[in-house]
Structure formats: C-alpha cells, structure tokens
Amino acid sequence: MSNSGKVEALIPRCLCSIENSDNLNIDFEDLCSVSMSWENGFVSELKPLKIKNKKPNNILFPRFVEAHSHIDKSFTWQEFPNLRSNYDGALSINLQEHKTRNTKKVLERAEKSLNLAIKNGYRAIRSHIDTYQNQGNDVWTDLFKLQKKYSSKLQLQFVALSPLDFWQTKNGKKLAKNFSIHKGILGGVVVPPFDKRETRKLLSKMLLLADQYKLEIDLHIDESITEPGAGVKLLLEVIDKLKIQVPITCSHLSSILFLKENEILNLGQKLADKNIKVVALPLTNFWLLNHKSKITSLKRPVAPIKQLQKSLVDVSIGSDNVQDPWYPFGDFDPLYMMSCSMPMLQLNPWERMTLSSIFLAPSRLLNLKWDGLIKKGCPADFVILDAQKWADVFSSTLKRKVYIRGNLHC
Numbered sequence: 001m002s003n004s005g006k007v008e009a010l011i012p013r014c015l016c017s018i019e020n021s022d023n024l025n026i027d028f029e030d031l032c033s034v035s036m037s038w039e040n041g042f043v044s045e046l047k048p049l050k051i052k053n054k055k056p057n058n059i060l061f062p063r064f065v066e067a068h069s070h071i072d073k074s075f076t077w078q079e080f081p082n083l084r085s086n087y088d089g090a091l092s093i094n095l096q097e098h099k100t101r102n103t104k105k106v107l108e109r110a111e112k113s114l115n116l117a118i119k120n121g122y123r124a125i126r127s128h129i130d131t132y133q134n135q136g137n138d139v140w141t142d143l144f145k146l147q148k149k150y151s152s153k154l155q156l157q158f159v160a161l162s163p164l165d166f167w168q169t170k171n172g173k174k175l176a177k178n179f180s181i182h183k184g185i186l187g188g189v190v191v192p193p194f195d196k197r198e199t200r201k202l203l204s205k206m207l208l209l210a211d212q213y214k215l216e217i218d219l220h221i222d223e224s225i226t227e228p229g230a231g232v233k234l235l236l237e238v239i240d241k242l243k244i245q246v247p248i249t250c251s252h253l254s255s256i257l258f259l260k261e262n263e264i265l266n267l268g269q270k271l272a273d274k275n276i277k278v279v280a281l282p283l284t285n286f287w288l289l290n291h292k293s294k295i296t297s298l299k300r301p302v303a304p305i306k307q308l309q310k311s312l313v314d315v316s317i318g319s320d321n322v323q324d325p326w327y328p329f330g331d332f333d334p335l336y337m338m339s340c341s342m343p344m345l346q347l348n349p350w351e352r353m354t355l356s357s358i359f360l361a362p363s364r365l366l367n368l369k370w371d372g373l374i375k376k377g378c379p380a381d382f383v384i385l386d387a388q389k390w391a392d393v394f395s396s397t398l399k400r401k402v403y404i405r406g407n408l409h410c
C-alpha cells in the first residue's frame with residue numbers, strides 16, 4: 001500500500017504520547033527513539049526503540065501549523081520594496097501595492113505561497129487578507145474556492161484584515177454574514193496612536209457583529225513601540241462591558257514587553273481568564289519596530305512569550321510576512337522560522353513550552369481536528385529530517401521528507 005510505511009526516528013518527548021514508556025530511550029536534548037508504522041494514512045504502531053549505543057538517523061515532527069501569515073501580499077517585495085525597513089514605510093508601500101492589486105494577482109501569490117508551504121512541511125495556515133471598503137467580493141469567492149482546492153493537503157483559514165470601521169459598513173456586515181457560512185474570521189488593526197473613544201465604539205460594534213454570526217476575531221494589536229499595551233487594555237475594557245463570549249486572538253501584542261513585570265503577568269491572567277489566545281511574531285517585530293538606521297539597538301518589543309505562558313495564556317509563534325514590504329525574507333519554511341526565533345527569544349528547543357508554542361498551540365488556535373501530538377491513530381502527517389540532534393535541525397544542509405496522510409510528498 002502506498003500510504004503505509006515504517007520508520008525509526010527521534011521525536012521530541014513532549015510531542016509524542018507512547019504506551020510502555022518505561023523502556024523509552026530519551027537523550028539529553030529530550031529526543032526519544034521510537035519505531036513507528038503507519039497504514040492507510042494513520043499511525044498503526046508506535047513503540048520505544050532500544051538499540052544500545054545506536055541512535056536513529058532521523059528526527060520526526062508532526063507537520064507544522066502556521067498561526068499567522070499574509071498570502072495575499074507575499075512575494076511583492078520585488079515590485080514594492082521597503083528599503084527603510086520600518087513600520088510606517090511598510091504601511092505606505094502596502095497601500096501603494098493595494099492600488100494595483102486584482103484577484104488574479106492575489107490568487108497567484110496565494111498559490112505560490114501554499115505550494116511552498118506544503119513542500120516545506122505545513123499542514124494548516126491562518127492567513128490574513130487585506131480587505132477594504134471599496135473592494136469587491138470577487139476575491140473572497142475565489143479564495144474560498146482555493147481553500148477547497150487545497151483542502152486535501154492543507155487546511156486554510158482566512159481572516160479579513162480591514163480597518164475597524166469597515167465592520168460597521170454595509171459591505172462589512174455583508175462579508176460577516178458570508179463568513180458565517182465559510183467560517184471566516186473578522187480582523188482589524190489596533191495600534192496606537194488611536195482615538196480611544198472612537199476605537200472603543202468600533203471594537204464594540206465589531207465584537208457584537210462577531211457574536212451575531214458566531215465568528216472569531218483576530219486583531220493585529222499593539223504592534224508598536226509606544227503606549228505599551230494601550231490596545232489590549234482597551235479591548236479588555238470593551239469585553240468586560242459587553243459581557244459576551246467571542247473567541248479572540250491577539251496577534252503581535254509586542255509593546256506589552258515594555259510594561260513592568262507584574263503588569264505583564266496581571267495582563268496575562270486577564271487574557272487567560274477570557275481564553276484570549278496570543279500569536280507572537282518575532283520576525284517582523286524584530287525587523288520593523290524601533291528600526292534605527294544609525295545605531296544598533298536591541299530594544300525591540302515582541303510578545304513576552306514566557307511571562308504569558310506563565311500566566312497560562314496559550315501562545316503560538318507565527319512567521320507573519322514573506323517577501324513583502326513588511327519583511328523581505330522567508331519562504332514559508334517552518335524551519336527558517338524556528339531557526340530565527342529560538343536564538344532571538346532564548347527559547348530552548350528541548351523544552352516542552354517552546355515546542356508547544358510551535359506545534360500544539362497553533363493547532364488549538366486553528367481548531368484543528370488533530371492536536372499535533374504523535375500517537376497511535378494520529379494522521380501519518382510528518383516532516384522527517386536527516387538529523388540526530390537539534391544542531392542538525394538548524395543546519396543549512398538539512399534534508400527533509402514530507403509525508404501527507406502516509407504518502408511521501410514530492
């Protein structure tokens with residue numbers, strides 16, 4: 001059978017659930033040796049492998065989940081570079097790009113992104129799509145067709161990223177209604193400086209609209225170096241007042257890093273109480289925020305992952321932009337994202353909470369059927385690397401094989 005096979009591999013201990021774990025051979029980097037078989041696209045056997053003084057030559061991961069991307073603008077850097085590499089430049093060049101975009105261009109970028117993502121080992125992606133008042137709905141019809149076209153290989157989730165006031169217009173309400181059929185997500189930007197009163201009003205309306213159609217919300221919030229936490233504090237205030245339960249994701253949440261330690265923990269507790277999830281986006285934050293052309297500074301905010309996790313917030317790490325005015329590098333490769341993020345954020349790959357933010361939290365964020373834990377009965381959806389230690393995973397000569405439902409993807 002083509003979708004059956006077997007492998008001897010190392011798997012991070014926290015990413016596999018195994019019976020008879022007493023005999024498990026776990027090395028000092030928390031990689032355990034297992035023997036695994038799969039049939040009809042699902043894992044049929046997973047057992048400890050104990051061969052004295054011999055380690056498997058593979059490291060196996062579940063296929064990855066991207067918590068935050070922008071497939072509608074990826075690869076626009078060539079035409080729309082932001083050579084000053086700052087936030088304001090990115091925003092204004094993004095708007096220039098927007099004037100020239102059409103459905104065909106968006107679909108080409110999206111397909112290029114998805115094909116790369118599948119090849120590199122992703123099984124699901126949440127992508128924000130720029131959405132404006134004067135834009136027709138054609139792009140959405142085609143994007144939902146694309147979602148269906150790729151569904152056997154990759155699960156695609158869309159967020160309509162628009163100015164907050166869009167959600168109180170006729171077109172905004174129409175799109176929200178359409179999203180209730182297609183399970184789209186309402187998006188927006190809450191970045192200071194903003195008019196507090198007006199933003200409070202717009203956020204309330206957006207939350208009520210989401211509640212009306214049972215939709216989720218994912219906000220680009222506090223992606224800033226000023227007014228630490230101003231956006232999230234206002235959001236919490238609005239939620240308290242409305243007393244409604246809408247699933248919410250805070251993407252970026254960078255500036256709260258500048259708050260005092262106990263303030264971060266308190267804020268984290270409030271987010272956890274309301275089951276608000278966070279997506280940390282270190283690559284774009286480190287690239288754009290507090291960019292100085294003449295001095296090298298390390299004062300760059302990113303969501304404080306460890307403090308938020310300590311407060312029991314479910315934090316995912318995402319890649320964000322790929323080769324567009326916001327970020328000139330990347331190619332939908334989860335291993336590139338991991339290689340950059342771990343040293344940046346001082347995250348140990350042999351720790352459970354680190355791998356949770358890369359594999360398990362994103363699966364929960366996207367409400368995927370499979371939580372990403374390798375166990376008997378799970379889908380045979382793997383990325384298998386020619387590697388024996390973490391240093392090999394972050395090496396430039398890395399070779400990988402991607403299995404989708406038990407079949408090698410070529």
Ligand SMILES: [Zn+2]
Nearest residue numbers: 068128220320
């Ligand atoms: Zn983004």
